[in-house]
Amino acid sequence: MMNDLLKGINVYLIGMMGVGKTTVGQRLAKELGYRFVDTDVLIEQVAGQTINQIFADRGEDEFRQLEAQVLSEVSAYTNLTVATGGGIVLKQMNWSYLHQGLIVWLDAPVDLLIQRLQDDTTRPLLQTTDPTAALQNLLDKRRLMYAEADLHIPISVSDTPEFITSQIMAAIPSVLK
Ligand SMILES: Nc1ncnc2c1ncn2[C@@H]1O[C@H](COP(=O)(O)OP(=O)(O)O)[C@@H](O)[C@H]1O
Ligand SMILES: O=C(O)C1=C[C@@H](OP(=O)(O)O)[C@@H](O)[C@H](O)C1
Numbered sequence: 264m265m266n267d268l269l270k271g272i273n274v275y276l277i278g279m280m281g282v283g284k285t286t287v288g289q290r291l292a293k294e295l296g297y298r299f300v301d302t303d304v305l306i307e308q309v310a311g312q313t314i315n316q317i318f319a320d321r322g323e324d325e326f327r328q329l330e331a332q333v334l335s336e337v338s339a340y341t342n343l344t345v346a347t348g349g350g351i352v353l354k355q356m357n358w359s360y361l362h363q364g365l366i367v368w369l370d371a372p373v374d375l376l377i378q379r380l381q382d383d384t385t386r387p388l389l390q391t392t393d394p395t396a397a398l399q400n401l402l403d404k405r406r407l408m409y410a411e412a413d414l415h416i417p418i419s420v421s422d423t424p425e426f427i428t429s430q431i432m433a434a435i436p437s438v439l440k
C-alpha cells in the first residue's frame with residue numbers, strides 16, 4: 264500500500280495558480296488515505312479575511328509572511344496532502360519545510376492556466392489588464408524554483424483531475440527508497 268511507502272510524510276503540491284493544486288489535492292488525499300489541507304484556506308482562517316482582502320489591506324509581503332507561518336505549522340503534522348499557493352516557492356525558508364515531505368510540481372502551459380482563470384476574481388495577482396502577461400512573468404520567475412520538486416507532472420488541457428491523481432500515484436514509488 265502507498266501509505267506504507269510514504270510512511271506518513273506529507274505530500275506538497277506546488278505549481279502555478281490555476282494548474283489544479285486544490286482540485287487534485289483533494290482527490291490525491293483520498294487515494295492516499297491522508298487528510299487534505301490548503302494553505303490559502305488556512306491563511307484566510309488565520310487572517311479572518313479572504314486572499315483578496317489580505318492583498319488589498321496588508322499587501323503581498325504580509326501575505327507571504329502569513330503563508331510561511333501557516334506552512335511551518337502544517338509541517339508539524341503528518342499524513343497530510345497539502346495544496347499550496349503558487350508563490351510558496353518564493354521564500355527560501357519555505358523549502359526547509361517542503362523538503363520534509365514529498366514535493367510534486369503540477370506543470371501546465373500559460374494558455375491552459377489562463378483558460379481556467381479568465382473569469383476568476385479570487386487571484387489578486389491576475390486582476391490586471393493583461394493576466395496572460397502576468398502569468399507568463401510569474402512562471403518565468405518561478406520555473407527554476409518549481410523544478411526543485413521531487414516529482415514533475417506535466418499537465419495537458421484534457422487531463423482530468425482523476426487522471427492527474429493516477430499519474431502522481433504511479434510516480435510516487437519511483438522517488439521513495
Ligand atoms: N484537471 C482539470 N480539468 C479541468 N478543470 C480543472 C482541472 N483542475 C482544476 N480545474 C479548474 O481550474 C480552476 C483552478 O483550479 P484550482 O484547483 O483552484 O487550482 P490551483 O489551486 O492550482 O490554483 C478551478 O476552476 C478548477 O475547477
Ligand atoms: O501564485 C501566487 O502567487 C498565488 C497563488 C494563489 O493560490 P493558488 O496557486 O492556489 O491559485 C494564492 O496563494 C495567491 O493568490 C497568490
Ligand SMILES: [Mg+2]
Pocket residue numbers: 284285301303346347348
Ligand atoms: Mg489553490
